[in-house]
Structures are given as C-alpha cells and as structure tokens.
Amino acid sequence: MDTSAKRSLLKRYSAFAVAREAFRQHTGWTRAWGQAEPKSQYDVIVVGAGGHGLATAYYLGKNFGITNVAVLEKGWLGGGNTGRNTTIIRSNYLQDPSAAIYEKSRSLYETMSQDLNYNVMFSPRGVMMLAQTQHEIRGYQRTAHANSLQGVTTEWISPERVKELCPIMNIDGPRYPVLGALWQARGGTARHDAVAWGYARACADMGMDIIQQCEVTGVQTNGGKVTGVSTTRGDIKCNKLAMVVAGHASVLAQKAGFQLPIESVALQALVSEPIKPCMDVVVMANTVHGYLSQSDKGEMVIGGGTDGYNNYTQRGSFHHIEETVRALVETFPILGRLKMLRQWGGIVDVTGDRSPILSATPVEGVFVNCGWGTGGFKAIPGSGWAMAELVAKGHSPLTEEFTMHRFRHGKFIDESVAAGVAH
C-alpha cells in the first residue's frame, strides 16, 4: 500500500474512526481540506468553490483522472448560494433534457454520502408540489405524464392523500384550496454545507488545490484561446477554465469578453424558531410563491419568490417575505404563531427559459456553468458530473441541449412552470 492510500485510509470517517478518536481525546482528526497556495499552472481551473464548482472538480478527478486542478473562490467555500438555499432536492421537471440532468443529480444524491465518505444527510422524505388552481392541476398532471415517460417516478395525488402525508396543512381554502399535488416520493432534502464540504474534502484528497480568498480579476487569452487567469493572488496559467459562479456569471463572462443571456436577481428565504417535529415532507406551493420544510433542528424553512429587478446585494425586498408568509399562513395555520429567526437573500442567475447553461463559450477552452436560477442546489452532483465531462471531452450528452446558443436557435428548454418560483 502506498503512503497516500494509507493516509486516506486513516483519514476515512467511520464508526471505527470515531471510536479510535474517543480513546485519544479526538487529537487524531486532520483538516478536511488544506489551505493551498496557488501553483503557476493547472490543467483545469474551476472558478467558484460552491457546490457546482467543487462537484465539477470532483468528477473531473473521479471520472476522468484529471487532478491537476485548482478551485478558486473569491469568498469562502460554500458561502454563496450553496449555503443560502432551502436544500430541496427533486427532479420532477417537464422537458426531457431537464429530467435527464436533474434525475441524474437526484440519483447521485442517493449514494453521495457513501461516495464522498461524508455524511450529507440526504433525506428522501418526499416532495409535493401543490396544485391550488385548475391551471396547476392540468400543468402538474402533464408533468406527471411526462415524468413517467422519462422514467422519473412521480405521481398525481388527491387532496386527501396530501392531508394524510402532511396533516398540518389546511386543504380547504377558502382562498387557496388544495386540489391535489405532484408527489415525488424520492425527493427530499440534504445538508447543504455538508455537500460543499464533502466535495471539497474529496477534491483535496485527490491532490486538487482549493484556494479561497482568491478573486479572478481577468481572463487571459491568446488567439481566442484561454491561457490563464489573473487573480488577486497573482496570475495562474491553465489549459481549460470552467466558470461556475452562479449570480456573478455575467460579471466573469464580461472579463472573458462575452455576454450571457442572464439576469441576476435576489431570492430570499427565512427560518422560524425550532419546534417539535410536525412535518416530514417538503411542500411547495407555487401559486402562493412559497415552499416549506422542517429542518433536522426543528426550524420551519421557508423559501419565497424572487425580486423583479437586477440586484447583487444578497438582500431582497421585504414585501416578498410578507407575501410569502401571508399566503403560507392560510395553508399552514400552525405558522401563524411562529416567530421567524433569520432571513437572508442570495443572488440567483436567471435565464430566459429558466433552464441552466452548461456550455462551451466563444473563447476556446472556457466553459460556463450557470443559469441555475432559483433551483441550483438539487442539481449540484448532476451538474458537476455533466460539466466535468464537458470540460474533459468537449461534449456531454447531458449538456448538449443546455448550450448558451440555444436562444439564438429558438431551442428553449422551457421550465418556467417547473422552476418559475419554487425551489
């Protein structure tokens, strides 16, 4: 056994490791990932150490053996939307390309803890999307049919079944009666920070450099091909560059000399004080622009709608929270007595058809992964898997339809019903 394999065996998290450390006052734990100094050259530089960026790096190493990789992060690891979302995982989209990448992603979540040797607390507790108007009934029944053709297990359920699965819900209205729901039993939640930390640890284990507090200030090209990046910690050369920076995608693309069909807006969420377990499913209600689940700590986690205007400040407008809570209180009367603990915003990158962009760009060697808009967390492993293939081989069956040029050709992947508000 070589030394690196031996080291990683000793570093493995397990019940045995916990017991071993218990006998020596927990002095044997090592850092999950190191503080790396930038080298002068890498095969691939990934910009953005959020879930998508780290997953891209991880699958570059795991699936393609490319480990001379740096992940550059302006702030801190997982400090953007990875740490700001409502952790919902589902794959009940309408269009075939979406179903393919989101279901790939959901299925990777099932085994992620074992794969990364890091507990991401994936909880397939079931996700229901409520139909509260006749229009939504038709929309979700259509999605259920599409999903069964795509091999994604979802079903249309009755209001009575909704009430059975989520007894705290008032299904009678009067303003927003529950008329049924689209139910995905294998959807659920996961611990969002752990997803970023688990990928970071696995990347560092493969010898990749995760460099925080390192902002990319420019993209260097030669004859239309990328040669490296300038950063606040000096110039770094690379053969390929993957931009995976969500809300700041347009800002970074501008540095590389092209535009994206993206607008950045604020999306907000809030959590209540912790209460006893009262709800063991995820409920999304698109008509009232709200979605709800209960965290393992007992907090009710509530997500709202986006603001209508461009914004990079990571805080949104108060009236959106008011609207979200006002509407949810009718469907969940129990919420009326709860105090809210925290509220925050994240900057989401929204495309015209509400589908992401995973694409080669006008600059050779530069690839972009953005446009996940209001629903990126669920897609982290699938996005990383597909992006790694795109970067390594130049094409991937999962990303083919998600090219940035689809708008020019009118080949939209319209998910505004599935993704317009809720996530």
Add this chain to the structure above:
Amino acid sequence: MLILNCPYCGRDVDETDLHAGGEAHLKRFGPGSSDDEFEHYLFMRENPKGVHFERWRHVYGCGKWFLAARNTATLQVYGTYSAQTTEPPQHILDAIKEAQA
C-alpha cells in the same frame, strides 16, 4: 423598500406600486436583421454589477413606463427619467459621476 420618483407623477413611489421591466436602451432589431443582432436584442443582457439603466412601470399609478439609473451593487438610485430617450440624459450621467467621485 426601493423608492423611485415617477417622472410623470413627480411623486416618490414604493416598489410595490412599480413593475420592473429590465434593461433600458436596448436597440430594437426586426425583420432583416442578423441572427447575432436579434439574439442580442432579445436575450443577451449587460447584467452589470454597478450602474444599471433600467425600465420601470408605475403600474399602480399613472401606468406609464419610465427609466431609472440604479446601482445593483449598492441599490443607490441616481435618478429617473423619461422613457422617450435613447440614451441616459446628461443630468443622470452627472449624478452618477458625482456619486462615484
């Protein structure tokens, strides 16, 4: 709460009375234009982190469209002006310059 001055009503208006309309001063392209021009007009956006010229509609008021200059990184509003302009007027540009000085 974002507050913009409607240049038609002359009143300060809360954002709940307004509807955001996206990037302003887009040049329209119609039949006969190239794919590139049409794609840029319809889909490509500046989306700057900084000064943004944008369209707003005073939807629960006079109902008219107007334009605003606003900073997307600070939410500072530099001013609002008539929608019947193809580029930002000088007094708006001056206000931006002054604020950034």
